[in-house]
Every structure is written in structure tokens, then in C-alpha cells.
Amino acid sequence: MLDFTILTNNWDMYVEGFKNTLLTSLLALIGSFLFGTLLAVFRIAPIKSLNWIGTIYVEFFRNIPLLIIAFTLYAGFPTLGIELDGFQAGTIALIIYTSAFISEAVRAGILSVHKGQTEAARSSGLTYIETMRYVVLPQAIKIVIPPLGNQFINLVKNSSILSVIAAGELMYQADLISARTYVVFDVYIIVALFYLVITLPLSYGVNYLEKRLAKSN
Amino acid sequence: MIEFKHANKYFGDFQVLKDINLTINKGEVVVIIGPSGSGKSTLLRCINRLETISEGSLTVNGIEVNNKNTDVNKLRREIGMVFQHFYLYPHKTVLDNITLAPIKALGKSKEEAQKIAHAYLKKVGIPDKANSFPSQISGGQQQRVAIARGLAMHPEVMLFDEPTSALDPEMIGEVLDVMKSLAKEGMTMVVVTHEMGFAREVADRIIFIDKGQILEDADPAEFYKAPKEERAKLFLSRILNH
Ligand SMILES: Nc1ncnc2c1ncn2[C@@H]1O[C@H](COP(=O)(O)OP(=O)(O)O)[C@@H](O)[C@H]1O
Numbered sequence: 007m008l009d010f011t012i013l014t015n016n017w018d019m020y021v022e023g024f025k026n027t028l029l030t031s032l033l034a035l036i037g038s039f040l041f042g043t044l045l046a047v048f049r050i051a052p053i054k055s056l057n058w059i060g061t062i063y064v065e066f067f068r069n070i071p072l073l074i075i076a077f078t079l080y081a082g083f084p085t086l087g088i089e090l091d092g093f094q095a096g097t098i099a100l101i102i103y104t105s106a107f108i109s110e111a112v113r114a115g116i117l118s119v120h121k122g123q124t125e126a127a128r129s130s131g132l133t134y135i136e137t138m139r140y141v142v143l144p145q146a147i148k149i150v151i152p153p154l155g156n157q158f159i160n161l162v163k164n165s166s167i168l169s170v171i172a173a174g175e176l177m178y179q180a181d182l183i184s185a186r187t188y189v190v191f192d193v194y195i196i197v198a199l200f201y202l203v204i205t206l207p208l209s210y211g212v213n214y215l216e217k218r219l220a221k222s223n
Numbered sequence: 224m225i226e227f228k229h230a231n232k233y234f235g236d237f238q239v240l241k242d243i244n245l246t247i248n249k250g251e252v253v254v255i256i257g258p259s260g261s262g263k264s265t266l267l268r269c270i271n272r273l274e275t276i277s278e279g280s281l282t283v284n285g286i287e288v289n290n291k292n293t294d295v296n297k298l299r300r301e302i303g304m305v306f307q308h309f310y311l312y313p314h315k316t317v318l319d320n321i322t323l324a325p326i327k328a329l330g331k332s333k334e335e336a337q338k339i340a341h342a343y344l345k346k347v348g349i350p351d352k353a354n355s356f357p358s359q360i361s362g363g364q365q366q367r368v369a370i371a372r373g374l375a376m377h378p379e380v381m382l383f384d385e386p387t388s389a390l391d392p393e394m395i396g397e398v399l400d401v402m403k404s405l406a407k408e409g410m411t412m413v414v415v416t417h418e419m420g421f422a423r424e425v426a427d428r429i430i431f432i433d434k435g436q437i438l439e440d441a442d443p444a445e446f447y448k449a450p451k452e453e454r455a456k457l458f459l460s461r462i463l464n465h
């Protein structure tokens with residue numbers, strides 16, 4: 007049976023970790039959603055150089071480990087005179103990494119909007135950007151929400167990697183507690199439960215939205 | 224007002240438009256007919272640069288459509304377009320469908336744009352549908368909203384690409400009626416359609432196009448009575464026996 011005194015004795019640290027995990031995930035979600043959408047627009051814009059920038063970005067960051075991005079920001083940037091603490095570096099790393107995936111989801115959503123929509127908007131004199139903003143993206147978002155939810159779940163789980171740069175999130179706290187108490191199994195099972203508190207409701211929420219959107223179509 | 228001179232258009236190796244010479248004057252109603260795949264839509268879409276011609280010249284109001292210095296967005300404000308499948312914005316109400324471009328492209332205030340939108344909705348006969356979503360109204364009503372959406376920009380010319388082909392037969396009349404009244408008010412119109420009643424009643428000219436070539440440019444009454452071209456005869460007999 008789990009030793010729940012581990013939890014009660016280290017309650018403050020777990021809660022601190024939980025808050026940080028939640029905060030970094032939320033910030034990274036918002037950041038990577040905005041940035042990922044911009045990248046998606048880059049990739050399908052009728053301008054070759056933007057397509058290239060978008061493609062190179064996505065293929066590069068999607069195919070390297072998050073840990074490398076986090077390390078580079080945390081250890082590498084101070085040599086450039088930019089000091090980032092673990093939480094800041096970690097959150098930015100998550101944004102950089104997750105944007106690449108989100109941009110793919112958003113791109114698929116944009117491509118699923120009938121091209122007649124773009125043609126109608128463009129032929130009425132709207133610019134490319136206005137067409138995206140007022141006509142295409144609001145329709146694409148419906149299709150993007152379920153994969154976006156899954157990305158958020160991944161993001162919460164991926165944030166555990168930030169423990170290695172002392173980001174102060176759940177996994178980091180668990181490492182500290184384990185080092186202090188010499189307990190391994192119970193400490194990490196309990197931290198897993200904390201992750202589930204975030205990811206399970208999200209997972210159900212995504213399923214629910216998926217069903218509702220499927221019905222409305 | 225619209226002038227094609229020796230215009231050619233290719234999709235890769237395939238030549239869709241062949242040496243198009245066509246002048247459409249202000250206030251004219253021109254109907255374009257021809258078999259499926261003959262290049263009618265492409266011809267129409269070149270006018271507002273949804274497609275670009277490959278060779279020759281094309282001017283609208285004296286402006287070179289394909290010139291690099293031409294502000295395509297400004298050009299398009301003067302050219303309304305109505306599509307076969309309406310392409311209303313499904314996430315916006317009828318009113319917002321109509322006001323979007325006047326607000327964003329013409330910089331009109333919301334109030335002003337709405338006033339104009341209501342006026343055109345009345346004109347196309349559905350003043351009570353302003354707050355409906357496209358999915359809540361019939362196909363005929365959707366197409367009339369699409370026409371109102373085009374008119375709200377106060378364009379110089381309206382292009383119609385088979386505006387009634389996707390409609391149930393009982394809804395065709397209501398859309399044609401709106402188009403006829405527009406024509407009678409002096410709107411310059413280029414209409415791809417096989418609706419002969421419409422062509423007979425309001426068209427100034429019929430253009431028959433086949434395999435990317437204009438084969439006839441004729442007065443509607445004469446055209447329907449006795450097309451000069453063999454291919455036009457064949458085509459007419461086909462749509463008449465439909
Ligand atoms: N974007 C495109 N790429 C390649 N071929 C096209 C494209 N659009 C149209 N075509 C071809 O050009 C020809 C003329 O098409 P279109 O102008 O749509 O004819 P219509 O409207 O008279 O039916 C057809 O053979 C069609 O397959």
C-alpha cells in the first residue's frame with residue numbers, strides 16, 4: 007500500500023510543483039497556440055520564403071528532443087548575457103517545441119476549410135490576412151480543438167523534462183523529495199497521481215468536445 | 224469596362240483559354256454559355272484575378288488586371304462575384320456575411336454597413352433573415368444573400384458563375400428574378416448560365432465558348448433562333464432536349 011505520509015509530510019512541495027506544472031503548461035499552451043498558428047499561416051501563405059521558414063522551423067523543432075532545447079536555453083543563453091531561470095527557460099522551450107506540433111494541427115484545420123471560402127473573401131477585396139483572421143481561422147478552429155487538446159495533454163506530460171533544469175515543477179519536486187527521504191516508489195506514484203489530476207479531466211474534456219463537434223457537423 | 228485582348232491561359236501544358244478578345248461595356252449584361260469544361264469559369268475568374276491570364280492583356284476600368292503595380296484588393300472591391308455554391312461564411316450571420324467586406328475593405332462603420340446590408344436584404348426579398356445563419360435558410364435564400372453581399376460593396380460589375388446550377392428547381396426563379404431586376408437597373412453583369420429565359424429577357428449579348436475559344440458573340444434572340452456555329456447548334460439542341 008502507498009505510504010501517504012510521504013504526501014502529507016511533503017504536501018507543500020507537491021503543491022508548489024503542481025502549481026508550477028500547471029502554470030508552465032498554461033503559459034506554454036497560450037504561447038505555442040499563438041506562435042503555432044502564425045507558423046501555420048507562414049506555411050500556407052502564398053509567399054515562398056515564408057513557406058520555407060515555416061517548414062524549416064517545424065521540421066527542425068519537431069524532430070529534436072525537447073531536452074536539448076531546454077538545456078540550450080538554460081545553459082547556453084547565459085553565455086550570450088541572457089539569464090533565464092529554470093522555469094523561464096523551461097516554459098520558452100516548451101513553447102518552441104510544442105509550436106511545431108500545434109502548427110501542424112492548425113495547418114490541417116486551415117486546409118480543411120473549403121477554398122471557396124477564401125475565394126469568396128478575397129474576391130470581396132479582403133486581404134490575405136483579413137481573410138485568414140475573419141473567415142478561415144474561425145472555421146478551422148473547430149477542427150483544431152481536439153488535436154489541440156491532445157497537444158495540451160502532451161505538454162503537461164512533457165513539462166516533467168524541465169525537472170533537469172530545476173524548473174520547480176512536479177517532477178523536480180518529486181526528485182527533491184526522493185533524494186531527501188530515500189523513498190522512490192511512493193514518491194513517484196504520488197507525483198503520477200498529481201499529473202493525472204490535470205491530464206484526466208483534459209482527456210475527458212477533449213473526448214467530449216470531439217463528440218460535440220462531430221455532432222454539429 | 225472589361226477588355227480581353229488576345230488573352231491566353233494555360234494550366235500547365237493545357238490551354239484553357241485561346242486568343243480571347245472580348246469587350247464588355249458599362250451597363251451591359253453578357254451571358255456566357257458553353258459545354259462543361261470549356262473555360263467559362265476560368266474566363267470569369269480571370270476578371271477578378273482569382274486566375275491570371277498567361278498571355279495577352281486584360282483590363283478592367285482601364286486598369287491592367289495582371290500588372291504587378293495593380294492593387295488587387297482595390298480592384299476586387301469594384302468587382303462583385305457570385306459563385307455556384309454561394310460560399311457564405313457559415314460561422315457568421317447573414318448580416319455579418321454582408322457587412323464584413325464593407326467594414327474591413329471599405330472602412331465603413333458598423334452602423335453604416337448594417338444599414339446598407341439591411342437595404343440590400345430588402346432588395347433581394349429576405350429582410351427578415353438578417354440574424355439567421357446560412358445553414359438555417361434555403362439554397363435560394365443563401366444565393367440571394369450572396370448577391371446582397373456582392374452588392375453591398377457597390378461594385379462596378381457583378382460576375383455570376385452558374386448561380387442557379389446548385390439550386391433545387393423551385394428556387395431558381397427567385398434568384399433569377401433578383402438578377403433580372405439588377406440587370407434592368409443598369410448593373411454591368413457577366414453571367415455564366417444556361418438559363419435561356421434569363422438570357423432572352425435581359426442579356427444584351429450571348430457569348431458561346433467551346434474548348435477555350437469564343438465561337439459566337441451574338442444578340443440573344445438571333446442566337447437562340449439560329450446559331451451560326453455548328454457546335455453552338457449542337458450544344459443548344461442538347462440543353463433544349465434536356
Ligand atoms: N486550377 C486548375 N488546374 C488545372 N486545370 C484546371 C483548373 N481549373 C480548371 N481547369 C481545367 O480547365 C478547363 C476549363 O475549366 P472551367 O473554366 O472550370 O470550365 P467551365 O466553367 O466551362 O466548366 C477544364 O478542363 C478544367 O478541368
Ligand SMILES: [Mg+2]
Binds near residue numbers: 263265384385
Ligand atoms: Mg464552371
